[in-house]
Amino acid sequence: MARALYIHWPFCAKKCPYCDFNSHIREQVELAAWQDALLADMRAEAAAAGGEPLTSIFFGGGTPSLMPPALVETLLAEAERLWTFDPEIEITLEANPSSVEAAKFADLAAAGVNRVSLGVQSLDDDALQWLGRLHGADEAIAAVETAQRSFDRVSFDLIYALPDQSPDHWRAQLDRAISFGTSHLSLYQLTIEPGTRFATDVRRGLFTPLDNDAAAELFAITQDVTGAAAMPAYETSNHARMGQESRHNLTYWRYQDYAGIGPGAHGRRGGFATVRHKKPENFLTAVSQRGHGISEQRLLAPSDQASEALLMGLRLAEGVDLSALQSRFGFERTELIDEAKLAQYIGHGLVWEKGSRIGVRPDGRAVLDGLLAEIVADALVAA
Template identity: 70%
Template sequence: MPRALYLHWPFCEKKCPYCDFNSHIRADVDVAAWEAALLADMRAEAEAGGNDESLTSVFFGGGTPSLMPPALVARLLAEAEQLWGFAPEIEITLEANPSSVEAANFASLAGAGINRVSLGVQSFEDETLRWLGRLHSGGEALSALEIAQKHFARVNFDLIYALPGQTAVQWREQLEYALGFGTSHLSLYQLTIEPGTRFATDVRRGVFAPLDDDDAAELFALTQELTATHGLPAYETSNHARIGEESRHNLTYWRYEDYAGIGPGAHGRRSFLGGGFATVRHKKPENYLKAVSERGHGIAEQRTLSAGEQASEALLMGLRLVEGLDLSALESRFTIPANALISSQKLTHLKSIDLIWQEGERIGVTEAGRPVLDALLGELVADDLVQA
């Protein structure tokens, strides 16, 4: 049933001060125990969700999944293929940190079946990397990127911008440098201060102040201009790719198609027999292992989603895409009239100020609207949709 499989490896060597992902530091990791648990959870998911459709993508996220032994990666992929089958030219991505130790594993990971890697470079400047709490240097990032391009057919790397005090001149120089490596995909994220992180505490204590919203908007506009000029236009708010090189896995999320989430804290969506279901795995690694041992799966919560909830999620995800979404398709899929999906009055207003575009039944966010996407989504989606 799922088109995509997400596998979460929750362990990191260090918690970055901006990170609110489900990542944990552990002195020792029992690889055999984790292999057994992840395999059992995958089998339970396949049994619950059906297996009549081949996977189009697999994504190893974290945490730091490049710390996984390549033999474990190979074993999990072999099981996934047996349970669901792999579509031709399946995309299999693994997130990696560009430390020397992890880069040395790239050949083995490619041999295990990984064909796309996403490197958490974040910056090529040593001072910035230290401030971001990263363990690698700029030199190690360059080395890892070079090795990755030798071993993997497709390479993405992440950068963080809109840092405190960052100017347009500084960001232009760094982004043009990054674009010069010729990768087919870039993920470019503005620094956000997430609750519960060390950076949130620092901002509250006055250690530093986030970049002003107007300055951040200027850097966002510059990002769109430069990436488009270099043949990597935005296809989602923070993701840029050559045409045809978009992340198939992430498109599954944004187009609101089915995906299975395996591992601590992983989310999943299933739709079959006319219904929709959301699954969430236990978040803490030890609780996840215990749940799988006792019940054969790691699910902490599984609940039925109303048609309104599904439509709301589909809208919130689909409007992140430059391609937008088709209201008539959503109306047919969830049997909810288009005028109940979105506020027609607000749609008319947002179109009039060039924040939303519409072509027939397809709507999307304009380039001017993308910097204020979150606010637009709150305005556009009908208030009572989730009760539908």
């Protein structure tokens, strides 16, 4: 039963050069048509995903803060009618820190949003310009302060490991970010994703990404500074004060069911994976013709589910409970993990084991992808 809902708003004012998310630029957005389509898609998903009270709703994008607050309120009212809300529901909306969007924060809070995630990305004007952002550092800081007056909980993103970024520069950025007193920070290393403008720039030799050793040093600084500030990583790139972790994030990484609606939205429910049409126009057409925006729905084999649950869960500081996974998916422990590799990396201090639970230590997170490829049993990955 899905207890979380993801709503995708695909439109942005500008496509950032590092972004490979499903985001689109349109001169005109027919709001009435989009309201009708999202409501229909939501109703179809609720009929398939069951009726447990929702514990979290997440508006992602794109740039959901471009949505009129009245549309947000309408979608939330329908979600509550369809599922009902847990008394402690977390309702998050991603926002850009422009002054125009920050002016909507009070209205968005009145609509029901109680947590905002701001795409600050940097507190340095030169870096923001290079990253293709439409806001400056002062505007971002003002948006953080406005958000803190409007919402119960505030998070913001920063991107680091930019070309030639020094340890001192990143440490100063982190110290300043922490000084704002938000309860959550998402701190991402710059990744050159295929199909982005940055990928083209690298191929043309316009810039060289920071090398792995330098990036690893910045990652280590990130763990030290956030840990000292009582904001340790609860997931590889996400940091929070105790009890302030994103419930949406935890639903995803704990491999729990969630409903996803809107263009390109992914969902997971009852052993099925769902994907909506990515292109906004195709999504609208699908909803008008079939009453939902699903482009693909497939039943996941137990081996696929177990592998995904391991790969996602081991990103979390809390790790995964192997006994629970055995019961859930019907595998033996040796079918889930490579015991010899696990023992090897425990010996190297990169992995921990306590009872039936295993997890990755801070030193292991710097090489997480390679570590996971080693620990998860080959037979499970190949199944």
